[in-house]
Amino acid sequence: MPTLFWNAGEKEVIRGLDILGFRKIDQDMERKWVSGITTISQRARYLSxxxxxxxxxxxxxxxxxxxxxxxxxxxxxxxxxxLELVIIAATQMTDKQLGRKTSGLLGIDLYDEQIGILANGGELALNLGRGGAMFGTYVAPCRAIGMLGYDAIPGKWEAPKVTLRGSRIHAIRCQNLVRSPLVQRILEGGSLDATIVSKDAAQFSAGALDQPESQEERDLLETALLTPEEGQDANTYKRFLMTVRFALSSIQAGCSSSTIALAAMFADTTMPGVQPTDSSLAWTAYEMHRRVHFSLELLLGALTSAIGELDGATVDDIVAGWVEEVALPQAITDQFVSGFVFDWSENFLAYSGAIRTQAFLDGAIERRTVNQLPHRDRAIFGLTLLTATWKRCKELYAVKHFPRTGSGAERVFPILDAGSDTTVRNLLIHVIDCGAVESHISTTLRKLGNGMKCSLRFFPDGRVLRPTGIYVSAGFSGDRLGNVLGILTDLGMIDQDNGTLSLRGCQLLDKLGGTDHA
Incomplete structure (x- = not known):
């Protein structure tokens, strides 16, 4: 067991921590295509x-x-x-009526006690000491679609001004909430019970925006999302409409989630000879970088686990220990052509050539099972996924305007390009050193220099890497495309019950030019 622990403990393990410095690269690529929608802005109702x-x-x-x-x-x-509490209570009421299970509600983990009181017929005093994340979560997308301005009201807070577009939404809601006791409770506090919520639940539910009671509000919100007004960035809207087309096309093709849609786009666009559109190139690049990032996090995780078992070792020592083992799990062998026998001393050209053309293209990458593999197998899986991605994207990656600056691919693809005669063992050492160890240490030290917490998984002691007691669970960068799908569902473009395109969704897709997967 490790003898030294830095920041060990559950409270110090931060979900989504960028331990290699590549997550920002991934997410910045996607950000340009989603009109301000973030990884946590999941429901359309909050936008109004x-x-x-x-x-x-x-x-x-x-x-x-x-x-x-x-x-x-x-x-x-x-x-x-x-308001957040009211939204949860109202959504649970309409979900019960409509047979839905609406997710993505702000504060759902904070207000259990209060929601329980309301559900059991009790009366609740609105003295809430936690929550209030709606502004920070939704201000950016509201600005992007012209509901809120970028200019502020003078004062200490610098509160955003509401635009004409936002004022129209306000007017429609006021028209539907005349003399509402629920509005009074939201603005002034007081006591709340289920009867007060139920009267206007349809106007506050995050899961009922597609219902007839909300048609005027929904229409205004749809226009705000899809149509720029004077003074708004037309290119932002142009890119977002391409994303909407991609999202609706994916649903029409049977892709039930954003991860499946991205995997399908990646497989289609990287076929030889395909001439990608601006949209398909951007989303394929995003998925490629996520796969490379995941591969390198798998290598980092495998190395960290092995170092922890030995209380410190060099990368060469760790890989030498892996070489002694032979049998591989099916999750790895399935990616190779029939009859291939893995050999650490084989040259990289033979190893890469034995990876199937369709390796890792039959759907989204399954992450949970891979993270549970022994560290040796995680490392081989990571190298195999990295190599398959590199092979698949060679033609596209060579395109001059393909986005790559600062990415993991920019660090490790040259190693693979030059590695034909290198043994698999030595190439893996080189990739781990450059793509995992150097990236992790330099990123973490930079963060420490900026006053952030220490997230080192190991530290160098000469050539030996010493463990800090914190391990790595490799993950994909969280995508925003899933939230685009959720918002389109809220607007009635995707059927809530069966996940297919609604009539309105089909009409919008036709208006945007029909299906687009390349």
Whole structure:
């Protein structure tokens, strides 16, 4: 067991930690194509509720009178908390009526006790000490679609101004919520029970935006997402419409999730001779970089586990220990042509040539099972996935405008390019050194220099790497495409019950030019 532990303990293990420095590269590629939608902005209803709540709050601040006071961030946060609780309660009510299970609700893990009181017929005092994430989660997409402005109201908080587009949403909601006791509770607090919520549940549910009661609000929101107004960035909308076309095409083709859609796009676009569109090139590049990133995290994780068992070792020592073992699991052998026998002393050209043309292309990469493999097998799986990705993308990666700067591929693809006569063993050592060890240490030390927590999995002691007691579970960068699909579902473009395109979804896809997978 390791004798030295830095930042060990569950509270110090941060989900989504960028331990190689490549996650930002992946996510920056995708960000350009999703019109401000983030990895945590999952539901369309919040896009109309945020400008509505801001307008209601500004009215309380006297913005429609001559007696105006500056907006206060802490005061608004209390309103957000009350609204978040109402959204959860309203969504659970409409889910029960409609037979749905709506996910992506802000605060769902914070308000269990309060939701239980409401569900059991009790009365709840709206004194909430936690929550209030709606503004931070949805302000960027609301700005991107023109609901909120980038300019701020003068004051300590610098609260965003609501645009004409956001004001239209506010007006429609006010029309549907005349003299609503629920609105009063959200704005002013007080007591809340299920009867008060149920009267206006359809107007606050994150899972019922596609219902007739919300048609006018939904239509305005759809227009905001798909059509730029004067002063908005037309190129942002152009890219997003391409993404919507890709998303709807994927659903029409039977892809039930964003991960499956991305895998299918990757397989289609990397076929020899395919001339990709701007959209398919961007999404294929994103998926390629995610696969490379995952491969390198697998190598980092395998190395970290092995170092921990030995209380320190060199990369050469670790790989030498792996060489002594022979049998490989089916998750690896299935990726090679029939009859191939893995040999560490074989040259890389023979090894890479034995990987099937369709390796890792039959769907999304299964991550959980791979992370449970012994460290030797994780390393071989990582190298095999990396090599298969490199082989598949050679033609596309050579395109001049293919995005690669700062990526893991930029670090390790040259090693594979030059490795034909190198043994698999020596090439793996080189890839681990350059793609995992150097990337991890340099990224972590840079973060430490910026005052962030130490996330080192090991540290160098001469050529020996010493463990810190923190292990690695390799993961893909979280995608935003899934949230685009969720928002399109909320708008009624995708059927909630069977996951197929609705009539409105088919009409929109036709309007955008029909299916697009290359």
């Amino acid at each position: 509720l945020l400008p509505w709540l801001l307008m209601e709050y500004y009215k309380l601040c006297g913005f429609d009178t001559s007696n105006t006071r500056p907006p206060d961030e802490a005061e608004f946060r209390q309103m957000q908390r009350r």
